Amino acid sequence: DAGVIQSPRHEVTEMGQEVTLRCKPISGHDYLFWYRQTMMRGLELLIYFNNNVPIDDSGMPEDRFSAKMPNASFSTLKIQPSEPRDSAVYFCASSSRAGPNEKLFFGSGTQLSVL
Amino acid sequence: GESVGLHLPTLSVQEGDNSIINCAYSNSASDYFIWYKQESGKGPQFIIDIRSNMDKRQGQRVTVLLNKTVKHLSLQIAATQPGDSAVYFCAENLRGSQGNLIFGKGTKLSVKP
Numbered sequence: 001d002a003g004v005i006q007s008p009r010h011e012v013t014e015m016g017q018e019v020t021l022r023c024k025p026i027s028g029h030d031y032l033f034w035y036r037q038t039m040m041r042g043l044e045l046l047i048y049f050n051n052n053v054p055i056d057d058s059g060m061p062e063d064r065f066s067a068k069m070p071n072a073s074f075s076t077l078k079i080q081p082s083e084p085r086d087s088a089v090y091f092c093a094s095s096s097r098a099g100p101n102e103k104l105f106f107g108s109g110t111q112l113s114v115l
Numbered sequence: 116g117e118s119v120g121l122h123l124p125t126l127s128v129q130e131g132d133n134s135i136i137n138c139a140y141s142n143s144a145s146d147y148f149i150w151y152k153q154e155s156g157k158g159p160q161f162i163i164d165i166r167s168n169m170d171k172r173q174g175q176r177v178t179v180l181l182n183k184t185v186k187h188l189s190l191q192i193a194a195t196q197p198g199d200s201a202v203y204f205c206a207e208n209l210r211g212s213q214g215n216l217i218f219g220k221g222t223k224l225s226v227k228p
Contacts, residue, residue: 043218091158102149102216103161103164106160108157108158
């Protein structure tokens with residue numbers, strides 16, 4: 001298995017531009033998570049899906065952030081308009097089920113820089 | 116506030132020595148704990164997990180200890196190697212939650228040759 005695949009690996013954009021991050025979870029996994037990592041705040045959960053349905057989006061910073069999962073093999077995280085404070089590493093992760101045996105598999109992340 | 120925290124933000128050890136990374140959690144309702152390792156430029160990678168009905172679990176060169184009395188979790192790495200240099204995160208899963216892991220800030224482990 002190729003693991004969780006994220007694209008792009010690096011994104012540099014200017015303030016105000018739209019940014020779209022992409023994720024392909026591990027085949028067969030029911031859960032997909034989007035995390036943001038910064039030095040100051042560590043790993044923060046933004047949103048997660050179960051069977052393509054958003055379950056908890058309370059971590060989404062504001063309306064500029066949106067996430068979709070149109071099918072079991074693809075998800076996007078969109079920021080519109082982007083701001084410099086959005087600069088961070090964004091990770092996608094998937095797991096086969098949640099509960100006592102939960103184990104997240106993370107992608108390599110997207111390093112986002114908003115100038 | 117954050118319910119999972121770490122006692123030491125950085126840890127430097129000599130190659131071959133044992134490493135101990137500590138983590139404190141504050142939520143007694145947590146029933147599942149995981150340690151992740153994150154190398155530079157990569158995503159976190161699962162190392163070992165433990166349920167709240169256990170107090171010790173061993174893997175290959177790693178041992179996780181859970182002390183529910185004082186809400187403390189530790190990761191022990193035996194015979195630390197340069198490849199163990201990374202940031203280590205503990206994470207907790209609240210009982211009954213549907214998968215929302217809460218991560219600590221992380222401890223950076225540096226192994227000196």
